[in-house]
Amino acid sequence: MPTETDIITGDRKTDRGFQTPEVWAKITGKAIYGIDLKLPGMLYGKILRSPHPHARIMGVDLEQARRMPGVRAALAGDELSCKPFGMVYKDELPLAIDRVRYIGDEVAAVAAIDEKIALKALEAINVDYELLPAVFDTEEAMAPGAPQLHDQHPGNLAWQRELTRGNPEAAFKTADLVVEGSFSVPQVHAAYLEPICCVADYDPYGGLTLHTAVQSPDIVRELVADVLDLPVSKVRIIGPVMGGGFGGRVYGNLKVYIISSLLAIRCGRPVRMQLTRQEEFIAGRPMIAAKIRAKLALNQDGTILARAVDLITDNGAYSAQAPWVSKTLSERNDSVYRIPNIRTTVRLVCTNKVPTGQYRAYGNQVGNFAMESLLDMAAKKLGLDPLELRLKNCVKKGEVTVHGLRINSCALSDCLQAAADEIGWHKRKPGRGYGISAAIHAGGSLVFDKNMRGASAYARLEYDGRVTLFSGEQDYGQGTHATFILIAARALGIEPDQIIIYSRDTLTSPFSIGALAMRQTTIGGKAIQLAAEKLREKIAQTAAEMLGEPVVMEGGRVRSATGKTLELSEIAADYRFQTSGLSITGEGKYVPSESAYDDTGYGNIAVAYSFAAHTAEVEVDRETGEVKIIRIVAAHDSGRILNLISARGQVYGGVTQGLGYSCQEGYLFDGGRVLNDSLADYRIPTALDVPDIMPIFIEQDDPEGPFGAKGLGEIVMVPVLGAVANAVADALGIRVTDLPITAERVYQAIVEWECEQ
Amino acid sequence: MQKEQICFTLNGETIEVYTDPTISLLRLLRDELGLTGTKEGCGEGECGACTVILDGMAVNSCLVPAGKAKNRSVLTIESLAKGDKYHPLQEAFVEKGAVQCGFCSPGMIMSAYALLQESSEPTSIEIRTAISGNLCRCSGYKQIEEAVLSAAEKLKNRGESG
Structure with missing residues (x-):
């Protein structure tokens, strides 16, 4: 029997400013974040960290700490039998055995009845170290005779890659112009405002529950189960509200989860462990630092012929995802333009410094800084307008890029034009500098786990006619939940306020890779759409059977050809009685087609690609070197915008983070010691640092994304770095090639330039 | 002690x-x-x-x-909402999309509250200065500033302060 006869039509009018009810909990102080949780009998865990960048552990004496009143457990690495773990390399242990490799390395841990006693207990632990020579600079670490960090990484090379596409040597030989540059970018912290906190609870039946907010709870769950040798079904992660993530909380801090679990298992009581802000900086997982040597070959008319990159990234003491981040950093920018010939060398080098992880945009923004700087250097030499140079070379819909990315929707040239027009590219104000930069970012990675390319979701019709969605994707303020509800509302033809979503419990949510790789809207949202469509189909089928005639579902109820109507609650009730208690559910599984991704990394890596072009207007004080950002125009192609209010928020916030990256932020070291390990010394932008930011959305439907949408959350910060660097160079006539572009750096560049003249 | x-x-x-x-x-x-x-x-x-x-x-x-x-x-x-009646600052924060992860929001709203006690028609720069000690990593502060301006307007129309 045909069940439903109408087609789902797009109703766009509700899609401009929807927020979930959780927002009210947040602004009244009622939302429960990780740091707010308390469980009965809860203990407080603390970690003893290495004060040395490289040392052999000769002994750890826990006896005195264990004897202190109020201390319930003290642990050191040599008495644990955990497997080494890591996302790419299994190079970490929960607590160090034999050796520490950076200042901050986890050596011992305690659990006590309050925080004060736990801290006192740390002081009572005696560790006998034998100091080893340490290495902090990537080039020195690669030199013969350098101290070695890991047996599995001879020469301290954690990862390397050599890649050639086309014939770059020939292209560089025959090109009219070759421009070269060396660039450097320091480690940067995601600086989510809520420090990482975990309450681990081990129940009497052998089940471990972690109350902690991470972007990829399912991945963390499997990893924790593996390290602790627990059945994965016995490990559950329940996420409280998350105080920011930005990629820094994809796996959060695995050490914290594992160590608090070990203590909870040992004590049989819940253990709460919260990082201090200093611990976040010295032992969190900041974004890798990079040294980039790059060159670009062009013809006189501005056609790009080839690009060569020699990238050295600073792994720090342990790898986390540094190889993958290095890969993205080294190549993603190659796909912004048509570049037929590529030569790339990457060396990821271990040093006795803070281990690294990832941050929003996964290194793409760092590559953007180098590539877009080079383009402007070329434009200057060729006497071409930087805008025209980009318009001439930028990728277009229907093209396949040099690395095999299939561009099925692309409004990059429109973005470039819009960003330039809005900033007044051709109506420049005297004394100001203008810069432009373009970006591509993969929206929904297919290759992060080639066996797990998509996402799934459930939608359930409740007895009262409302709908509950179950998803494994995470919302940490970027608006995923609101967007998913809007997608389901459109697919079901009901109001968003009739829908709620659960995503924060691994027991009830479908498995997901998590909130990374800009996959939430594109992949997770598509699964929601499919689940809601399936639910709609089943509701209509049930109603058609009840009424004995075909029906249409509209306006939150079902109507038959002869005009009979049924409320959703009536259909749910009928189904419940027919099935002795079941609910109508829709399962959505989105399985994107397999990518022909080869060993060289050639192939389509994502469901869709988002594009952006930003322009920056700046003023530079030549006396002091101070850079004043006047305005950023951020033009984005993220397909259809599903929820304008959060899309705008993503742009304002992401651009601001990009400005921090460009002009303010970056780790400072003295040897292996982090010098700016507080929010006073590591300065993220305040309300007084932020210029006028203008978001522009060029809305064109993507053929694959849900209702034509593509991802936005990561690409928002990518072009900022290049645009700011180019604007400063435009204002000064001198280029700063090391981030952050602080007043000191600019002043120094001016002085050096004057000396050369 | x-x-x-x-x-x-x-x-x-x-x-x-x-x-x-x-x-x-x-x-x-x-x-x-x-x-x-x-x-x-x-x-x-x-x-x-x-x-x-x-x-x-x-x-x-x-x-x-x-x-x-x-x-x-x-x-x-916790003092700002009276029963189910939200403070205009809270309403404005939601209306303007000033809340993302929300972790900074309580502190941010309290700083804005103190400002509105002092000044019923704050300028943009006064707002930014008043919240400059409140870090937000999500928002870029733009929608927060819009929210405070809007709340000030609401309070003025109601003839109330703070």
Whole structure:
């Protein structure tokens, strides 16, 4: 029997400013974040960290700490039998055995009845170290005779890659112009405002529950189960509200989860462990630092012929995802333009410094800084307008890029034009500098786990006619939940306020890779759409059977050809009685087609690609070197915008983070010691640092994304770095090639330039 | 440190607590009084997430010893909504999309509250200055500024302050 006869039509009018009810909990102080949780009998865990960048552990004496009143457990690495773990390399242990490799390395841990006693207990632990020579600079670490960090990484090379596409040597030989540059970018912290906190609870039946907010709870769950040798079904992660993530909380801090679990298992009581802000900086997982040597070959008319990159990234003491981040950093920018010939060398080098992880945009923004700087250097030499140079070379819909990315929707040239027009590219104000930069970012990675390319979701019709969605994707303020509800509302033809979503419990949510790789809207949202469509189909089928005639579902109820109507609650009730208690559910599984991704990394890596072009207007004080950002125009192609209010928020916030990256932020070291390990010394932008930011959305439907949408959350910060660097160079006539572009750096560049003249 | 009796006004109600006066007001509020709306982002006075109003002034409660609250008035985020009626600042924060992860929001709203007590028609720069001690990593502050402007307007139209 045909069940439903109408087609789902797009109703766009509700899609401009929807927020979930959780927002009210947040602004009244009622939302429960990780740091707010308390469980009965809860203990407080603390970690003893290495004060040395490289040392052999000769002994750890826990006896005195264990004897202190109020201390319930003290642990050191040599008495644990955990497997080494890591996302790419299994190079970490929960607590160090034999050796520490950076200042901050986890050596011992305690659990006590309050925080004060736990801290006192740390002081009572005696560790006998034998100091080893340490290495902090990537080039020195690669030199013969350098101290070695890991047996599995001879020469301290954690990862390397050599890649050639086309014939770059020939292209560089025959090109009219070759421009070269060396660039450097320091480690940067995601600086989510809520420090990482975990309450681990081990129940009497052998089940471990972690109350902690991470972007990829399912991945963390499997990893924790593996390290602790627990059945994965016995490990559950329940996420409280998350105080920011930005990629820094994809796996959060695995050490914290594992160590608090070990203590909870040992004590049989819940253990709460919260990082201090200093611990976040010295032992969190900041974004890798990079040294980039790059060159670009062009013809006189501005056609790009080839690009060569020699990238050295600073792994720090342990790898986390540094190889993958290095890969993205080294190549993603190659796909912004048509570049037929590529030569790339990457060396990821271990040093006795803070281990690294990832941050929003996964290194793409760092590559953007180098590539877009080079383009402007070329434009200057060729006497071409930087805008025209980009318009001439930028990728277009229907093209396949040099690395095999299939561009099925692309409004990059429109973005470039819009960003330039809005900033007044051709109506420049005297004394100001203008810069432009373009970006591509993969929206929904297919290759992060080639066996797990998509996402799934459930939608359930409740007895009262409302709908509950179950998803494994995470919302940490970027608006995923609101967007998913809007997608389901459109697919079901009901109001968003009739829908709620659960995503924060691994027991009830479908498995997901998590909130990374800009996959939430594109992949997770598509699964929601499919689940809601399936639910709609089943509701209509049930109603058609009840009424004995075909029906249409509209306006939150079902109507038959002869005009009979049924409320959703009536259909749910009928189904419940027919099935002795079941609910109508829709399962959505989105399985994107397999990518022909080869060993060289050639192939389509994502469901869709988002594009952006930003322009920056700046003023530079030549006396002091101070850079004043006047305005950023951020033009984005993220397909259809599903929820304008959060899309705008993503742009304002992401651009601001990009400005921090460009002009303010970056780790400072003295040897292996982090010098700016507080929010006073590591300065993220305040309300007084932020210029006028203008978001522009060029809305064109993507053929694959849900209702034509593509991802936005990561690409928002990518072009900022290049645009700011180019604007400063435009204002000064001198280029700063090391981030952050602080007043000191600019002043120094001016002085050096004057000396050369 | 010896515990002592501290009497102060918390969200309009006179209360008496028996506590170590050297712990921070933030600890007292969160750990002993269960008011977890006030957040701890750094514990060092750098992020502003713990902002409360002490005798009309926005302060970082992590830097104020609990003993300093003695005989004074403390307002926290929990005091702003009256029953199911939200404060105009709270309404405006939601309407303008000023809340993303929301961790900074309570402190941010309290700083804005203190500003609106002082100035009923704040300029953009006054707003930015007033919240410059409140870090937000999500929003870029734009929608927060819009929200405070909008709340000021609402309060003016209602003929109220703060």
